[in-house]
Amino acid sequence: MLGRTANGLFWMFRYLERAENTARLLDAGLRMALTRDHTKAEEEWRSVIKTSGQQQAFEAKYDNYDGSNAWNFILRDKDNPANVLSAFEQVRTNARLVRNAISSEVWEAINESWMTLKDDLSRPVAQGNLGKVVGHVRRAGMQVHGAMAGSMLRDAGFHFARAGTFVERGDSIARILDIKYYLLLPSLSYVGSSLDTGQWDNVLRSVSGDRAYRWLNAGQIDARGIVEFLVLDDRFPRSLAYCHSALRENLAALARIHHAEGECNGLMREADMRMSETTIDAIFEMGLHDFLIQFINSNTAISAAIAEDYRFTR
């Protein structure tokens, strides 16, 4: 497989995951805002914008956190370089680039989703349509992953695509957790104290983990339980531990296919060791923020090593 094609597959799925995660975040934000009074709703939108990493760009344009401005900014505003529409455009551009390395089912899933989203986002989204649009983004992800699972050869291309998915997912969950944690817990002494369960529920909802968490924990919602769930529970497909073990498997498969391990496999092993040896107590002792930053950095290093090992760009 061409290095450029591997790069295209990897980034196509990173952008797909990014679009999907942003949509989840927005969904949770809308729900929160609806159940709050006006000032609290503004705070909620500030938090959503901050979590998406675009606070500066937003504040350069708007004086307050009006809901409609916020979700349109995230979904389609050209002043937001990370808007969902342009993320999805990147998905499609990369798909065109690697057109002969993906099945026509995958291509059509992407192309059809793109046509729907482009139409959805060709004009500002009204509140009444927000749920529908967010639903389209999430459905796009499901359709593409479903087409992948059902029609793609399990060769290097498949594993580059999956690696992109899990690198991005780990990165984005860690960032969401990091920012939400700070909003909720100004100082570590708050850990374990009783909190606004609505806010915690929102953290879970942002990563579509609310149902699964309640199922496993019978309604017991606290910071410790949630962090343990989102970081260490490898049964949940959006936890950091799950992303790690899935990524490890994809990288191992790539090493098998290429008859050689690269730098990324070594880095992966180290990261894996850290993850499997740690406990929730150790994480809080170290400080969740420091733990998450460590995770993000090692995730980034693995991603860079993949690009280098497999000659993505040179």
Place this chain on the structure above:
Amino acid sequence: MTEASANFDEMYTDDRSVRPAYKGYCQWHDQQDPNWLKRKHGEAESNFRKTGITFNVYGEDEAEERLIPFDMVPRIIGANEWRKLTRGIEQRVSALNAFMYDLYHRQEIIRAGRVPARLFQNNEAWLQQMVGFTPPGGVYTHIVGIDLVRTGPNDWFVLEDNARTPSGVSYMLENRETMMAMFPELFSQVQVEPVARYPRRLAKSLAACAPQGVKGKPTVAVLTPGIYNSAYFEHAFLADQMGAELVEGSDLRVVDGYVQMRTTRGYERLDVIYRRVDDEYLDPLTFSPDSVLGIPGIMDVYRAGNVTIANAPGTGVCDDKAVYSFMPEIVEFYTGEKPLLPNVQTWRCADDDSLAYVLDNLEELVVKEVHGSGGYGMLIGPTSSKKEIAEFRKKLSANPANYIAQPTLALSTTPIFTKKGLAPRHVDLRPFVLVSPDGIDITPGGLTRVALKKDSLVVNSSQGGGTKDTWVLKD
């Protein structure tokens, strides 16, 4: 049909009876509910959008992707008629290939005084680097598109030879797929020669031209300028269908005397390159130093016989309309036979007598640039204003050798589907021809382009033309 055709219509005779080739189709068509057909017409477009069969238009927003309009009434050619056409096409394509070889070797045809030396001396596509070199398998034009037009029951003419990088074959294939998906029962009623084998034949034909000394299955790649090229869809489509790599110049590099591509395992050798970039973008060392699209040193590898480039560099010579005007002589010189497929009458404005005639009759003629393509830079006398003709006259007089002129042909029509029913529109035909040491292979049919506007003669997709599925009937 709601309108009658002023010219030869391929479906209906003058007394409105259906010609034999169209009988089976018309029988089916007349049984269909017109409203159902209208719905199907809309379906076809959404199918093309979904599969992403688009082209980019030159000079427009980069992200702009357009569909070539598809008309769902097939263009039908009888088995006998097609056999006659294939003989003519084969003859012409072998002559083209022999001409290329001769032109880059002893130039017998010029020594014999049959064509003037200016044919290559004034030809921008001529490549000095190809002189004395024979491409692997002796093949210059691996893939050729011969554009045909028709004016009567037995009157077919060659309008243009596309020997450089003919495009459009993906539409031929997708049009058939779409028709079969929309009207499966039609294909059980009418027996049509399949076209789907084209990508396999292309792969085989390219592999047969691999450089000597390649062990095992040669590695084949399609070289594309990238996703913003107008025909990118086709490049990706063909690579996918052939199971070949789709590469850009930046993926390739000359290593140890071979062209190699950057794979996830390192650099790997490439044996056959089906290039969809122009000559001047092949090798910045040889041609265009500013090009970022090319592969430095690829021409040295080529000349050492270590890679096959299809079509061979320098084949663009044949796309020149001055060469076209000598095709009858060229065919006769190399095959010893009269051409089976005639040219359209052509005046070379380089000749003083012809120029005088053309200038006197601009209102009646079609004037084309010798190097032009895509319907750009031409004058269609009968549909142009006085002002347009006057402006063109100035351009023509300033550089007559740059132009040829042809009569305005009474192009045949076939019906298209409109909201008001069937209506006649002008068509041309581009059959696709593969050349390898094993022989010449012509896919039955080809791409029919149709001018969708009433009375328009311009079928180019960049200027409002559409396409149709083209059927060759089985015996």
